[in-house]
Amino acid sequence: MNRRTLMIAALLALAGLPVAAGETAKVSMDRNLFTPQHLKIKPGTTVQWVNDEKRTSHSVFFEAEGLAESDRLFPGETWSRSFDKPGKYPYRCGPHPEMTGIIDVAP
Ligand SMILES: [Cu+2]
Secondary structure: OOHHHHHHHHHHHHHHOOOOOOOEEEEEEEOOOEEEEEEEEEEEEEEEEEEEOOOOOOOOOOHHHHHOOOOOEEEOEEEEEEOOOOOOOOOEEEOOOEEEEEEEOOO
């Protein structure tokens, strides 16, 4: 996927519009927030979390699903997960439990 496509996906996400299947949507980790905090996507979309902090590390932890926490992401690092089934997927940062987000997968 090229940079322009990623940019479009990011803009759609910020506008609250669903990202098309097969695309990659970005969630930024910055100032102890996931942005967008509520991301709507189509089934088949990959979400890529990017640590945009200057020095703080974060993780992505789908605790409610009983999944393992991601590795700790240092500034500039990324972690991805694909979503095939419709549903709401809440998650949080491992070291910062108050830092939460939700992936909303709907056709
Ligand atoms: Cu964190």
